[in-house]
Amino acid sequence: MEKLQCTCGHINPPGTILCESCGRSLTKEEQNKKLVDMRYEGTARRSQTYNKSIIDKIWNFFSSVKVGVGIIVVLLVAAAIGTILPQAQYVNVPVRNEATIKAYYADVYGEIGKLYHFLGFHDLYGSIWFIVLVGMLAISLIVASLDRFVPLYRSLKNQRVLRHKSFMNKQRIYAEGAAPEDTLQKAEQKLKELKYNVTLDKNGLLAEKGRFSRWGPYVNHIGLIIFLFGVMLRMIPGFYVDETLWIREGETRAIPEAPGYFLESEKFTFETYTGEGEEEKFGEAIERVGSVAKNYQTDVVLYQTPEQSLPGATDEMERVKEEGIQVNQPLKFDGYAVYQMDFKLNELRAMTFDLTNKASDESLGTFTVDLVKPEKSYDLGNGAKVDLLGYYPDFSGFENGEPKTATPVPNNPGFLVRMFTPETPEGEVSFIVIQNTIEPLGENQYKLTFQGAETRNVSGLTIRKDKTLPILGLGGLIFMIGVAQGMYFNHRRFWIQQQDNGVVLLAGHTNKNWFGLKKDLDQVSEFASLPPYTDQQEEIEKLEKLKKEQRMEGDEVS
């Protein structure tokens, strides 16, 4: 495409609608319009100019507001569909894998559930097509903004004061008429009082206020792009840590993904509201729902090993701090945060047994098995001894005659023991689980009776480190600034020209809030005795309404 030369001599980039210098309409179509389209100052937007190559077509697609809104609406509808049934991450299955989750949807929600899972809605927000949609939104934001911002910026930066009459009389606010000699000076004085930036050139004046508000949409879109960029970054390793740590009271464990840091749990507390004393006012509510949780808290000590010590060495740990981790009060250190997320009350810690003679009930002594670190053999003295042949912390049954454990957590401990007494020096084998004893090799003379157990609480903690948070925060902040900038301010301009014959031309434009613009102009007009202005848009609307009414009356007559 060729560059466009205006009658005034200025050479404009191809696609320009209003001459950058004088404002004359450059296209036939525009020349025939009653009012000029000032949206983007009549500049050449790439999307409106080229439509040949595939790149042009893609560019034009993404720069269209229609397409942008389309993407937003598709996202919105997709997001809504994702809430019809619970997402897979919130589904509770004992063993988590593709098959069990699929089965869950089919079992619980029937045909609808099957279809939902088949279409991939069970993991909607992590699915490729949802991410592609968000990506398209980001591209659209960037393309649409560049397409408009670049020419608009150029045009507003290089504004001329003197514009051609055809530019001025096609503005919505226009006036033409005689005015006193000193109009221009007085208008300048008043406009400056109203905080306008005034530029003079020969017989003309340009007053401008609030240009920065024109950048509002682009600023807010940049904020959104920064936010989306931050979200994308979290997929790159190192920016983002998300680990779970189960820790028992009394234990000290290395904090996953936080080298050199250790955490000791001193105590886990779970409290509910009592409805007494201070809390009496809540009595009715507590009674209705049964019980209400008041506090989940893990009291911890944070340790750090000195820099120079060997990895894994725990003997020189330094106490960093002591804190109670609660919901809403994570423990923070070195960019990490540790959250109270889950708990398990009364996990078995140790069990005490008594070796007794079945017939006489006579005791040969007791011993305690530490369920985390059981010993191989327990000597009860006087020739009595119990050997621990096998320990199954979470006994789940026998497989080919072998006892099995489901997990390493002592939920249902099983013990295979050989009991030695002076009476039975070869030993008797017995398998013991809670409330059950099996004697696999025949009737025994001795048995182990359960005496008692020691329990402790387990805290489920989450360890997070998220380096993208500042980026997300920045994006949010910029978005809000851009929105305020674009919505609560507006760009106002007046062009005034004094012609040789004493006639004054005046035009006014704003991107929003014509009411405010008129209020300003009324003040200036009065002070500088400017000719009365008309709102040409309103005139046109009035005319159209009149025509319509006449047409309707005509209809009725005929």
Added chain:
Amino acid sequence: MTLADLSSNLLYVAFLAYLIATFVFGGAVKGNKEGSFKSEGRWGKIAFIITVIGFLSHLGYFFTRWGATGHAPLSNMFEFTTAFGMTLVGGFIVIYLIYKTPVLGMIVLPVALLIIAYASMFPSEVSPLIPALQTNWLAIHVSTVVIAEGILAISAGAGLVYLLKVVDMNKKSKQRFWLEAIMYSLVLVIGFVIASTFFTLTDYQADFNYIDKDGNEASIGYNMPPLVGMNEYTSLTEDAMDPFFETPAVINAGKVTTILWSFIFGTILYWLIRLIARKRIAAIFKPFLKNVNLQLMDEINYRSVIIGFPLFTLGGLIFAMIWAQIAWSRFWGWDPKEVWALITWLFYAAYLHLRLGKGWQGEKSAWLAVIGFAIIMFNLIAVNLIIAGLHSYA
């Protein structure tokens, strides 16, 4: 009188004041025969003063309850919904001060009344805070959201006035159908209120055992005659009504029953009104809308979105994310309530782009504003009651 009692009495006063003000606003608009703003202004002013008294009383309810519970009263369905009614009226007061529009009061106040009535169907005793809610972010996040939603609802109010005025109720059209559908859904809320109140007053109670979705035995109490039964139910109450059919285990038949009764009562009421008025409900408002300035309604619609949208972004997304990061270790978890806040936000973004970029003003804008309100109400009612998640108040 304890502080809590004082608080609920203040709420009654507010309710009563809004009720009176609705009629005075209606009178102000209707009495204005030849469109002289003087007569509209005089009664309008009286109605406005009554509204302000109601609002002050409503504020009184809010802060005395805050004092009584020791936390911002925004922590359950009753409290949040009541506050929503309050911010709706607050938004109207601001708009009235700027634009002097009694007709908007005539539409917005009944909606506020419905919202408060709806709220009072939920348990209203003061309740303690679970650990996740024990933070100042509760007050910061929820109050910003509820103010934003109140203001956005004003935009829908202005939109509704616009539609009631421009949609031709004598000619069959899609617009007429949907406008009447809006009126019908408002009547359904009354249906819910009537059904709940009626069965509460008659002390209806029926208990059932059933098998839940994980195959365990569970029990449920109905406060309304059970139209629908739970999965494999067995009745525990003698001479309780026998449900007509049984639902699959994932569906809470108790809630379905409540919804059905609301439809039954609401529909009966709807047809009663239509029979008495002998026209569609939307048409009843026509005589009140002679002097409506459409451009002004469009302006109020847009202004409210311009103020409500950034506030909603701040409260519903930004503050929400900050809190979620502190309480649940992640700023976003695709919890249904979060998703619906995002949907609301995207919807209003679409509204702005259609308006600014595609010139969707006037009637189109009015429809969008009403749909936006529908989305907000969906988030409040359906997501809380049906799609339960972390945020579920009920």
